[in-house]
Amino acid sequence: MADKPSAVIAQPAVTVMERAPAGPARPRSQAWLPFAAAAVLLAAWQILAQVFSLPVYIAPTPVQVARTLIIELPMLLRNFVPTAVESLVGFVVGNTIAIVVAVVFVHSKRLEAALYPIAVFVNTIPILAKAPILVLIFGLGMTSKVVIAAFICFFPTLANMVRGLTSVNPQSLELMRVLSASKSEIFWKLRVPSSLPFLFSALKIASTTSVLGAIVGEWIGADLGLGALIIEATHNFRSPLLYATVFVSSAWAVVFFAVVSFAERRIVTWKQGEVS
Amino acid sequence: MSTLGTAPAVRLEGATVRFTSERGSVTALDNVALQIPPGGFISLLGPSGCGKSTLLRLVADLVPPTLGTVTVLGGPPETARLNRELGFVFQDATLLPWRSALENVRLPLEVGPKKRGRAGSRSPEDLLRLVGLGGRENALPHELSGGMRQRVAIARALVSEPRILLMDEPFGALDEITRDTLNEELLRIWQETGTTILFVTHSIPEAVFLSQYILVLATNPGRVRELVECGLPYPRPLSVRETPEFIRIASHLRALLQTC
Secondary structure, eight states: OOOOOOOOOOOOOOOOOSSOOOOSOOOOOOTHHHHHHHHHHHHHHHHHHHHTTOOTTTOOOHHHHHHHHHHTHHHHHHHHHHHHHHHHHHHHHHHHHHHHHHHHHHHOHHHHHHHHHHHHHHHHSOHHHHHHHHHHHHOSSHHHHHHHHHHHHHHHHHHHHHHHHHOOOHHHHHHHHHTTOOHHHHIIIIIHHHHHHHHHHHHHHHHHHHHHHHHHHHHHSOSSSHHHHHHHHHHTTOHHHHHHHHHHHHHHHHHHHHHHHHHHHHHOOSOTTOOO | OBOOOSSOSEEEEEEEEEEEETTEEEEEEEEEEEEEOTTOEEEEEOSTTSSHHHHHHHHTTSSOOSEEEEEETTBOHHHHHHTTOEEEEOSSOOOOTTSOHHHHHHHHHHSSTTOOSSOSSSOHHHHHHHTTOTTOTTOOGGGSOHHHHHHHHHHHHHTTOOSEEEEESTTTTSOHHHHHHHHHHHHHHHHHHOOEEEEEESOHHHHHHHOSEEEEEETTTTEEEEEEEOOOOSSOOGGGGGSHHHHHHHHHHHHHHTTO
């Protein structure tokens, strides 16, 4: 036999399709997986608590927590409102200031050199140490909680925004120069859109940490709020209420995160890192 | 002095560019004299580091000459840049990823001191059709292939109706089949618009296929080696690359590049 390479030239198939060809098999959604896993874990918890007949104040069963959640719902909601407002306002204030400071830093390397190390230093102070100081300054009302939530949002957004505004493709800058674009045109048409993916990464972090900030602020001293409720329930050994409160605050943080993620998907429609 | 005619679109006299850093200075271009007639198609060919891109950036007012003078359309390069007489196409398409193809083409109309808000005789839509992208106006850059992105970049460079088009290895990152197609289309666009084109390339066949003249640059320091005329008649079909004249010029260039 000859050792010549051979190839079969494919003829187009002439079979008439009777049905529309099935598209590529759609991957089955796996969204139910975490819910199934959670259900299994909750069931295991319920069974273990009953088998070992643990006292309620040490570890309430999921059923007890759920019952408390329903019975105490009006009270939980009353405490939820201030925490939600504090975290929302803190989120807006902290991120707005961070964005403004980032813009200032990008325009003045001197100010950045002078102030950025201080921002890093303040950021290294644990929030639990900052919170009492801020409560002393801003009082026991909602203001101090807003300030704490704003503080906790501030640094990640500042760091990301500075990086976003400066991480512009150098060739895009050359293009803008060939087009004789002004500094403000470069800022609005190039730097700001380039920074949006970075900004949203920071906002997603801030959406959950701002809730954390509000709750920590309420621990230090507040009459109302999920943080105050956590402290009260713990001191009175009302474990089902404690768990229910924790559930409400986590649910709020998840909703907050989901809203920011949704906004990100609507606004950042281009592929990240795609520059050419 | 390499002379290509009278009333040049671009004139370089004793143009020298030196980049100085802490580790010393590099002469990217040394004493270059050159005249390019309006409406010409000139390729810049040479080994890496011969200053091809620097020469283009000199004309585009992105790099100032250390010595000598650069005249673009009878004035300093800055005036040509501010008057929107220059279009620049980079090796990467350099599209803004959040703008659609059409919005990217429109960008030059939205920025700069001479922004007009609207196009001249050719609208952005017309230009997208001219580069073969009619119907893809709303596609985002990441939805387009590399060749299509480069077509958008060419349309963008043409939207302010520049009298000089500067192209820095625009097809260097594309596969050969796409490159052939775009080479043909670039010649068609050049003949339709009458723009002067300065075209940097690493490819000998590409340079011979496109250009009226090929400026061969030598390296270390970057300087003019020879100006090679390429008299093949236009329009040039891709098959022109099999003619003896094409092969003669290409092999002359290849021999020349070995001495650069």
